[in-house]
Amino acid sequence: MKLMFQWDENSIRWYQNASEYQPYHKTLARSLLEFIDATDTVCDMGCGLGYLSLALAPHVRRIDGIDISSEAIFLLREKIKEKKITNISAYVGDFENSTPPKTPYNAIIFCFFGDIAKYYTHAKEWTDKYIILVVNQCGSMNFTRKPHTAASMNSDYVADFLNKNGLPYKCRNLKIPFGQPFLSLDDARKFMEHYSDDNPNDIDRFLKEHLVEGEKGFSYYLPYEKSLAIFAIHV
Ligand SMILES: C[S@@+](CC[C@H](N)C(=O)[O-])C[C@H]1O[C@@H](n2cnc3c(N)ncnc32)[C@H](O)[C@@H]1O
Numbered sequence: 001m002k003l004m005f006q007w008d009e010n011s012i013r014w015y016q017n018a019s020e021y022q023p024y025h026k027t028l029a030r031s032l033l034e035f036i037d038a039t040d041t042v043c044d045m046g047c048g049l050g051y052l053s054l055a056l057a058p059h060v061r062r063i064d065g066i067d068i069s070s071e072a073i074f075l076l077r078e079k080i081k082e083k084k085i086t087n088i089s090a091y092v093g094d095f096e097n098s099t100p101p102k103t104p105y106n107a108i109i110f111c112f113f114g115d116i117a118k119y120y121t122h123a124k125e126w127t128d129k130y131i132i133l134v135v136n137q138c139g140s141m142n143f144t145r146k147p148h149t150a151a152s153m154n155s156d157y158v159a160d161f162l163n164k165n166g167l168p169y170k171c172r173n174l175k176i177p178f179g180q181p182f183l184s185l186d187d188a189r190k191f192m193e194h195y196s197d198d199n200p201n202d203i204d205r206f207l208k209e210h211l212v213e214g215e216k217g218f219s220y221y222l223p224y225e226k227s228l229a230i231f232a233i234h235v
Pocket of ligand 1: 045046047048049050052066067068069072093094095096110111112113
């Protein structure tokens with residue numbers, strides 16, 4: 001499986017289209033509110049295009065999105081301006097080489113970013129209440145109906161680390177639709193070539209079996225339900 005998080009013109013467009021097509025980030029944000037209060041300051045570390053930060057903003061005091069990709073942060077800043085949101089800031093930053101803030105956040109979120117075994121000690125310096133992780137449920141499939149491969153993004157891996165180190169946590173499992181809309185069949189093929197290792201014949205067969213008619217101006221839609229695990233670690 002190829003890496004999901006190398007932003008380029010296409011991966012940015014696909015992600016924007018998927019996020020704006022369906023309420024995935026709103027649903028995810030609502031689930032995180034079990035651990036985040038309206039008066040909290042929050043850091044969305046490895047925020048990518050920042051859709052989770054944008055969905056959380058109405059429910060928190062302040063949220064900072066930080067990502068190593070200057071392109072992702074540029075696009076998030078544009079969205080913040082367009083939507084006239086006043087309680088989000090977006091920064092380019094590398095978590096691994098970062099200095100913790102003078103005033104810790106109340107929660108730091110790692111949503112499909114990072115390796116808790118590597119990051120726990122440093123992450124603890126960033127928050128006075130919760131480290132929140134969003135990862136794939138162990139055994140769940142990716143949108144190509146194959147098991148996820150990134151070990152550190154797997155709920156068993158996270159639970160194992162937390163249990164071995166005696167760190168108390170709460171874990172919530174949930175499923176949220178996050179399929180991919182396409183303007184054309186050609187674009188669907190390009191998407192599969194970008195994200196799967198299948199050969200062109202297998203890609204065509206897969207698309208024939210799974211693509212359905214799209215809505216909202218999109219000709220096609222590839223349905224997919226993401227099975228997520230949320231870990232909240234009280235520091
Ligand atoms: C799989 S994406 C997840 C993005 C977003 N959290 C989401 O769920 O849509 C991983 C993100 O981590 C960012 N990233 C990778 N290494 C990083 C680092 N050392 N510090 C901060 N961000 C990093 C990437 O640029 C990418 O945007």
